[in-house]
Amino acid sequence: MQTDLLDRVRKLLAKAEDDGCTPEEAEALTAKAAELMARYGIDRALLGALRPETDRPADRVFDLDNPWAAVKANLLAGLATALRCQCILLTRRAPGSRVHVFGYLSDLERADILFTSLLVQMARALALQPIPARGGAKAWRRSWMLGFSSAVVARVRAAEEAAVASATASSGQAKGGGPSAALVLADRAVTVRRQAEQAYPRTRKTRVTYTGNGYADGYREGQKADIGGAKIRSRSAGALAR
Numbered sequence: 001m002q003t004d005l006l007d008r009v010r011k012l013l014a015k016a017e018d019d020g021c022t023p024e025e026a027e028a029l030t031a032k033a034a035e036l037m038a039r040y041g042i043d044r045a046l047l048g049a050l051r052p053e054t055d056r057p058a059d060r061v062f063d064l065d066n067p068w069a070a071v072k073a074n075l076l077a078g079l080a081t082a083l084r085c086q087c088i089l090l091t092r093r094a095p096g097s098r099v100h101v102f103g104y105l106s107d108l109e110r111a112d113i114l115f116t117s118l119l120v121q122m123a124r125a126l127a128l129q130p131i132p133a134r135g136g137a138k139a140w141r142r143s144w145m146l147g148f149s150s151a152v153v154a155r156v157r158a159a160e161e162a163a164v165a166s167a168t169a170s171s172g173q174a175k176g177g178g179p180s181a182a183l184v185l186a187d188r189a190v191t192v193r194r195q196a197e198q199a200y201p202r203t204r205k206t207r208v209t210y211t212g213n214g215y216a217d218g219y220r221e222g223q224k225a226d227i228g229g230a231k232i233r234s235r236s237a238g239a240l241a242r
Contacts, residue, residue, distance in 0.1 A: 005040040009033045034155065037110060038163035041083065042181055044106035046167070049184045057195050058105045060112070061090075064097045071145045073097040075118065078153035080111040082160055084189060086196035088203060102196040104188060114156065122148050122222075129217065144218035151222025 012033040048055030064072040076099050077087040085103030092098040101108060122145060129144060131137045167181035 005036050005043070009036045009040070012036070034159040035163070037114075038159040041107060041110055041160065042163050042167045045104070045184050045188060046179075046181060048104065048106070049179050049187075055104050055106050057102070057191055058108055059100060059102045059195070059199070060108050062099045062101065062115075063092070064099065066095050068142070068145065069095070069097040071142060071149065072119065073099050074146065075122070075149040075153070076101070076111070076115050078149055079114050079118070079156060080107075082153055082157040083107045083111045083114075084160075084185065084192065085111055086192050088196060088200050100199070102199070103192050118152055143215040147215035147218025147220075148222035149218075150215075151219045155223065 012029045015029050044055050062073075062076055064076070073089060077089070080087050080099075080101045080103065083103070084107050085101050088100040088102075090098040090100055101111065103111070125148065126141060126144060132140055164181060164185060170181075
Protein backbone atom coordinates (compact mmCIF):
# COMPACT_ATOMS: atom_id res chain seq x y z
CA MET A 1 0.00 0.00 0.00
CA GLN A 2 2.77 2.45 0.93
CA THR A 3 4.68 1.68 -2.27
CA ASP A 4 1.51 2.31 -4.28
CA LEU A 5 1.22 5.77 -2.74
CA LEU A 6 4.76 6.71 -3.74
CA ASP A 7 4.17 5.35 -7.24
CA ARG A 8 1.10 7.56 -7.55
CA VAL A 9 3.12 10.55 -6.35
CA ARG A 10 5.79 9.96 -8.97
CA LYS A 11 3.22 9.63 -11.76
CA LEU A 12 1.44 12.81 -10.70
CA LEU A 13 4.65 14.78 -10.64
CA ALA A 14 5.80 13.38 -13.95
CA LYS A 15 2.61 14.82 -15.45
CA ALA A 16 3.10 18.12 -13.63
CA GLU A 17 6.64 18.47 -15.00
CA ASP A 18 5.58 17.75 -18.58
CA ASP A 19 6.11 20.69 -20.93
CA GLY A 20 2.54 20.40 -22.19
CA CYS A 21 1.00 20.75 -18.73
CA THR A 22 -0.71 24.09 -18.05
CA PRO A 23 0.07 25.99 -14.82
CA GLU A 24 -3.42 25.26 -13.50
CA GLU A 25 -3.07 21.54 -14.19
CA ALA A 26 0.39 21.46 -12.65
CA GLU A 27 -0.86 23.18 -9.51
CA ALA A 28 -3.67 20.63 -9.08
CA LEU A 29 -1.30 17.70 -9.68
CA THR A 30 1.22 19.12 -7.24
CA ALA A 31 -1.37 19.59 -4.51
CA LYS A 32 -2.49 15.98 -4.85
CA ALA A 33 1.10 14.72 -4.86
CA ALA A 34 1.90 16.63 -1.67
CA GLU A 35 -1.18 15.18 0.01
CA LEU A 36 -0.18 11.63 -0.92
CA MET A 37 3.41 12.12 0.19
CA ALA A 38 2.27 13.29 3.62
CA ARG A 39 -0.19 10.41 3.92
CA TYR A 40 2.63 7.99 3.09
CA GLY A 41 4.63 9.33 6.03
CA ILE A 42 1.72 8.87 8.44
CA ASP A 43 0.98 5.36 7.17
CA ARG A 44 4.59 4.31 7.63
CA ALA A 45 4.65 5.74 11.14
CA LEU A 46 1.48 3.92 12.19
CA LEU A 47 2.68 0.67 10.67
CA GLY A 48 6.02 1.10 12.44
CA ALA A 49 4.26 1.44 15.78
CA LEU A 50 2.65 -1.97 15.29
CA ARG A 51 5.62 -3.59 13.53
CA PRO A 52 8.84 -1.83 14.57
CA GLU A 53 10.95 -3.82 12.14
CA THR A 54 9.30 -2.01 9.21
CA ASP A 55 10.53 1.49 10.10
CA ARG A 56 13.49 2.00 12.43
CA PRO A 57 15.49 5.06 13.52
CA ALA A 58 18.44 5.74 11.26
CA ASP A 59 20.73 8.54 10.15
CA ARG A 60 22.36 9.79 6.99
CA VAL A 61 25.16 12.24 6.23
CA PHE A 62 24.75 14.52 3.22
CA ASP A 63 27.89 16.05 1.70
CA LEU A 64 26.87 19.11 -0.32
CA ASP A 65 29.36 20.56 -2.75
CA ASN A 66 29.71 24.12 -3.96
CA PRO A 67 28.39 26.19 -5.58
CA TRP A 68 25.71 27.29 -3.13
CA ALA A 69 26.47 24.58 -0.58
CA ALA A 70 25.14 26.67 2.31
CA VAL A 71 21.88 27.31 0.44
CA LYS A 72 21.53 23.59 -0.31
CA ALA A 73 22.12 22.81 3.39
CA ASN A 74 19.44 25.31 4.36
CA LEU A 75 16.94 23.67 2.00
CA LEU A 76 17.80 20.16 3.19
CA ALA A 77 17.53 21.11 6.86
CA GLY A 78 14.19 22.82 6.34
CA LEU A 79 12.69 19.89 4.45
CA ALA A 80 14.04 17.27 6.84
CA THR A 81 12.78 19.16 9.88
CA ALA A 82 9.33 19.52 8.30
CA LEU A 83 9.36 15.74 7.84
CA ARG A 84 10.10 15.18 11.54
CA CYS A 85 13.86 14.66 11.31
CA GLN A 86 16.68 16.30 13.29
CA CYS A 87 19.58 17.98 11.47
CA ILE A 88 23.12 18.80 12.58
CA LEU A 89 25.32 21.03 10.42
CA LEU A 90 28.88 19.71 10.61
CA THR A 91 32.24 21.29 9.89
CA ARG A 92 33.85 20.10 6.70
CA ARG A 93 37.50 20.34 5.69
CA ALA A 94 36.77 20.43 1.98
CA PRO A 95 34.74 23.31 0.48
CA GLY A 96 31.02 22.80 0.83
CA SER A 97 28.63 21.77 3.61
CA ARG A 98 27.90 18.56 5.50
CA VAL A 99 24.57 17.82 7.19
CA HIS A 100 23.92 14.85 9.49
CA VAL A 101 20.21 13.99 9.44
CA PHE A 102 18.53 11.76 12.04
CA GLY A 103 15.08 10.26 11.64
CA TYR A 104 13.09 7.16 10.90
CA LEU A 105 13.92 5.41 7.64
CA SER A 106 10.66 6.39 5.95
CA ASP A 107 11.13 10.07 6.80
CA LEU A 108 14.77 10.02 5.69
CA GLU A 109 13.62 8.49 2.41
CA ARG A 110 11.02 11.20 1.88
CA ALA A 111 13.48 13.96 2.77
CA ASP A 112 16.06 12.61 0.33
CA ILE A 113 13.54 12.31 -2.52
CA LEU A 114 12.13 15.78 -1.94
CA PHE A 115 15.52 17.42 -1.55
CA THR A 116 16.92 15.90 -4.74
CA SER A 117 13.83 16.82 -6.73
CA LEU A 118 13.66 20.38 -5.42
CA LEU A 119 17.33 21.03 -6.13
CA VAL A 120 16.66 20.39 -9.81
CA GLN A 121 13.45 22.40 -9.78
CA MET A 122 15.22 25.31 -8.10
CA ALA A 123 18.05 25.22 -10.64
CA ARG A 124 15.64 25.15 -13.57
CA ALA A 125 13.57 28.01 -12.19
CA LEU A 126 16.64 30.10 -11.36
CA ALA A 127 18.01 29.69 -14.88
CA LEU A 128 14.85 31.35 -16.23
CA GLN A 129 14.99 34.38 -13.95
CA PRO A 130 16.06 37.78 -15.36
CA ILE A 131 18.95 39.00 -13.23
CA PRO A 132 18.50 42.66 -12.16
CA ALA A 133 20.95 45.04 -13.80
CA ARG A 134 21.67 46.80 -10.51
CA GLY A 135 23.19 45.16 -7.46
CA GLY A 136 25.30 42.05 -7.18
CA ALA A 137 24.11 39.13 -9.30
CA LYS A 138 25.54 36.56 -6.88
CA ALA A 139 23.79 38.10 -3.86
CA TRP A 140 20.53 38.30 -5.82
CA ARG A 141 20.71 34.62 -6.81
CA ARG A 142 21.47 33.58 -3.25
CA SER A 143 18.55 35.54 -1.80
CA TRP A 144 16.27 34.19 -4.55
CA MET A 145 17.17 30.60 -3.68
CA LEU A 146 16.64 31.21 0.03
CA GLY A 147 13.21 32.62 -0.77
CA PHE A 148 12.42 29.57 -2.91
CA SER A 149 13.55 27.27 -0.10
CA SER A 150 11.40 29.04 2.49
CA ALA A 151 8.32 28.75 0.31
CA VAL A 152 8.65 25.04 -0.44
CA VAL A 153 9.46 24.20 3.19
CA ALA A 154 6.36 26.09 4.33
CA ARG A 155 4.25 24.12 1.86
CA VAL A 156 5.70 20.78 2.92
CA ARG A 157 5.11 21.62 6.57
CA ALA A 158 1.50 22.59 5.87
CA ALA A 159 0.87 19.32 4.00
CA GLU A 160 2.37 17.35 6.88
CA GLU A 161 0.28 19.17 9.49
CA ALA A 162 -2.89 18.56 7.49
CA ALA A 163 -2.09 14.85 7.21
CA VAL A 164 -1.41 14.59 10.93
CA ALA A 165 -4.68 16.36 11.77
CA SER A 166 -6.64 14.07 9.46
CA ALA A 167 -5.01 10.91 10.83
CA THR A 168 -5.53 12.04 14.43
CA ALA A 169 -9.22 12.70 13.78
CA SER A 170 -9.63 9.32 12.11
CA SER A 171 -7.88 7.46 14.94
CA GLY A 172 -10.10 9.25 17.45
CA GLN A 173 -13.20 7.95 15.73
CA ALA A 174 -11.91 4.39 15.42
CA LYS A 175 -12.20 1.92 18.29
CA GLY A 176 -9.47 -0.49 19.20
CA GLY A 177 -7.43 0.36 16.12
CA GLY A 178 -4.05 0.79 17.81
CA PRO A 179 -2.27 3.89 19.10
CA SER A 180 -3.34 7.33 17.88
CA ALA A 181 -1.34 9.09 15.19
CA ALA A 182 -0.53 11.97 17.55
CA LEU A 183 0.87 9.62 20.18
CA VAL A 184 2.91 7.65 17.65
CA LEU A 185 4.44 10.79 16.18
CA ALA A 186 5.20 12.21 19.63
CA ASP A 187 7.02 9.03 20.60
CA ARG A 188 8.97 9.05 17.35
CA ALA A 189 9.95 12.69 17.87
CA VAL A 190 11.39 11.86 21.30
CA THR A 191 13.33 8.92 19.87
CA VAL A 192 14.82 10.99 17.05
CA ARG A 193 15.72 13.87 19.35
CA ARG A 194 17.50 11.54 21.77
CA GLN A 195 19.32 9.91 18.88
CA ALA A 196 20.69 13.26 17.72
CA GLU A 197 21.54 14.41 21.25
CA GLN A 198 23.46 11.23 21.96
CA ALA A 199 25.53 11.73 18.81
CA TYR A 200 26.05 15.47 19.40
CA PRO A 201 25.58 16.41 23.08
CA ARG A 202 26.68 20.01 22.50
CA THR A 203 25.22 22.00 19.63
CA ARG A 204 24.29 25.58 18.85
CA LYS A 205 21.74 27.12 16.52
CA THR A 206 22.78 28.78 13.28
CA ARG A 207 21.07 31.42 11.16
CA VAL A 208 21.16 31.99 7.43
CA THR A 209 21.28 35.63 6.29
CA TYR A 210 21.23 37.27 2.88
CA THR A 211 21.92 40.66 1.32
CA GLY A 212 20.35 40.39 -2.14
CA ASN A 213 16.81 41.52 -2.99
CA GLY A 214 15.64 38.41 -4.84
CA TYR A 215 14.03 36.73 -1.81
CA ALA A 216 10.44 37.71 -2.63
CA ASP A 217 10.75 36.57 -6.26
CA GLY A 218 12.23 33.26 -5.11
CA TYR A 219 9.48 32.78 -2.55
CA ARG A 220 6.81 33.26 -5.22
CA GLU A 221 8.52 30.73 -7.47
CA GLY A 222 8.82 28.26 -4.59
CA GLN A 223 5.06 28.38 -4.13
CA LYS A 224 4.73 26.79 -7.58
CA ALA A 225 7.25 23.97 -7.08
CA ASP A 226 6.33 20.29 -7.06
CA ILE A 227 6.66 19.00 -3.51
CA GLY A 228 5.56 15.39 -3.84
CA GLY A 229 8.89 13.69 -4.60
CA ALA A 230 9.07 12.36 -8.13
CA LYS A 231 12.13 10.65 -9.55
CA ILE A 232 13.97 13.53 -11.16
CA ARG A 233 15.70 13.86 -14.47
CA SER A 234 19.28 15.10 -14.57
CA ARG A 235 18.67 17.94 -16.99
CA SER A 236 19.31 21.59 -16.00
CA ALA A 237 21.03 20.75 -12.72
CA GLY A 238 24.00 22.80 -13.85
CA ALA A 239 22.04 26.01 -13.48
CA LEU A 240 23.09 26.21 -9.85
CA ALA A 241 26.68 26.59 -11.01
CA ARG A 242 25.97 29.97 -12.60
